[in-house]
Amino acid sequence: MDDYALVLNAGSSSLKFCVYQRPRDNDWEIAARGQIEGIGTSPRLSAKDAQGAVLVNNSLDASVADGHAAIEALASWLRSKWPGAHVLGVGHRVVHGGTRYGQPVLLTRQTLSDLYELVPLAPLHQPYNLAAIDAVFERLPGVPQVACFDTGFHAGHSQVVELIPLPKEICKSGLRRYGFHGLSYEYIASVLPTVAPAIAKARVIVAHLGSGASLCALKDGRSLDSTLGFTALDGLCMGTRPGAIDPGVLLYLFQNLELSAKEVETMLYKQSGLLGISGISNDMRDLLGRSEPEARLAVDYFVYRAAKEIGALAAVLGGVDALVFTAGIGENSSEIRRRICEASSWLGLDLDAQANTSGNSRISTEQSRVSAWVVPTNEELMIARHTWSLLGFMQPVS
Ligand code: ADP
Numbered sequence: 001m002d003d004y005a006l007v008l009n010a011g012s013s014s015l016k017f018c019v020y021q022r023p024r025d026n027d028w029e030i031a032a033r034g035q036i037e038g039i040g041t042s043p044r045l046s047a048k049d050a051q052g053a054v055l056v057n058n059s060l061d062a063s064v065a066d067g068h069a070a071i072e073a074l075a076s077w078l079r080s081k082w083p084g085a086h087v088l089g090v091g092h093r094v095v096h097g098g099t100r101y102g103q104p105v106l107l108t109r110q111t112l113s114d115l116y117e118l119v120p121l122a123p124l125h126q127p128y129n130l131a132a133i134d135a136v137f138e139r140l141p142g143v144p145q146v147a148c149f150d151t152g153f154h155a156g157h158s159q160v161v162e163l164i165p166l167p168k169e170i171c172k173s174g175l176r177r178y179g180f181h182g183l184s185y186e187y188i189a190s191v192l193p194t195v196a197p198a199i200a201k202a203r204v205i206v207a208h209l210g211s212g213a214s215l216c217a218l219k220d221g222r223s224l225d226s227t228l229g230f231t232a233l234d235g236l237c238m239g240t241r242p243g244a245i246d247p248g249v250l251l252y253l254f255q256n257l258e259l260s261a262k263e264v265e266t267m268l269y270k271q272s273g274l275l276g277i278s279g280i281s282n283d284m285r286d287l288l289g290r291s292e293p294e295a296r297l298a299v300d301y302f303v304y305r306a307a308k309e310i311g312a313l314a315a316v317l318g319g320v321d322a323l324v325f326t327a328g329i330g331e332n333s334s335e336i337r338r339r340i341c342e343a344s345s346w347l348g349l350d351l352d353a354q355a356n357t358s359g360n361s362r363i364s365t366e367q368s369r370v371s372a373w374v375v376p377t378n379e380e381l382m383i384a385r386h387t388w389s390l391l392g393f394m395q396p397v398s
Helices: 068-082 109-116 126-139 182-195 246-255 260-269 273-278 284-288 295-319 327-332 334-343 379-391
Strands: 003-010 015-022 031-037 045-046 054-060 087-094 147-148 203-209 213-219 222-226 324-325 373-374
Touching: 003 126, 003 379, 015 068, 015 273, 015 379, 031 068, 031 087, 031 327, 031 334, 045 068, 054 068, 068 126, 087 260, 087 379, 109 126, 126 147, 126 284, 147 182, 147 379, 182 203, 182 213, 182 222, 182 324, 203 295, 203 327, 213 295, 222 295, 246 260, 273 284, 273 295, 284 327, 284 334, 295 334, 324 327, 327 334, 334 373
Parallel strands: 003 087, 087 147, 203 324, 324 373
Antiparallel strands: 003 015, 015 031, 031 045, 045 054, 203 213, 213 222
16 A cells, blocks of 8 residues: 655645655656645645646535535545545644754654744744644544744844834743744755855845745855745735835824724734735736726735845845745746836846746846845745654655
């Protein structure tokens, strides 16, 4: 009988998964990559095999309305696809590890309850990440589970970088800048020696531009700083989050508009950013296809903030040798890359317009002092590597 292991990345309305298979006497291979989307609205299960062939693409019953039901639906598809399979372990993405959990950890009921305490720091992600763990504990009680944290790669930032300059007593409870998207940055740092050896040890700014967006300053493959902080609200403009705003705005919302904490939380996590500015969409692809001035303004602000923060991280690094784009927008939108590179030309970055639209990895000219790159991220593989090493398995390669 073949052995299997799973990687799960559970969000508010989607459950992304990878199935790894270990045929007898062989190393791990990816057998399926897929997702359940539209949880709570119009749930749909889709998955492809390692070669990109469609394994399933079905709408699901509307009763798949939460994380537990999504795990049930996934389990029943896995059972029908690989009857009698033996699941050896499950690796999860967990957004916030707080002060206690930096490195990946083998999950117990106690760890899970510690991680639930961090829900207020990541309300858009943490509850859904943890619901998936809870569902697997119930469904497959004997199977070991590992949590891999988005904050982990940033552990070890200097005291100054981590500081939130509020009164000391307040900060004692764990109020500091953590940084997120760590699994993505760790993956990029792990492949630079192969895809761009010349910059692997250099001063690199990685731009993870997806629904959530941030930058990371890498030196010698280690994170020195990032634009996200205590929560995933800081820094760049995102799909539904504003990025950095004057904290006085929050006082104004509470004191003058008399909004409740819950209303402000909803506004900050779900109604702002590209969606708030445009009033049209949180999706960059939609906005780039629209001609309304509000859609243009949202894209202009996204580019402006990214370029501004690239300047700030260049200062952190004492100069920059390379800029790397990744995630949905960074990997797929040549227009956004072009605009950010043009706004960063003062750093010595000269974009190669042809390379930028041709699917090349390097998108700057030969003469460019600062090079620019597109490197696809793979957070699931990073989770698999951590999970496998904690559970004592051989590492998967893709
Ligand atoms: P997440 O995993 O955080 O949900 P992704 O990394 O998948 O986010 O990125 C989603 C974003 O990528 C969306 O704003 C989407 O519009 C954008 N995107 C994907 N493809 C393109 C494209 N070809 N052009 C512009 N934006 C794109």
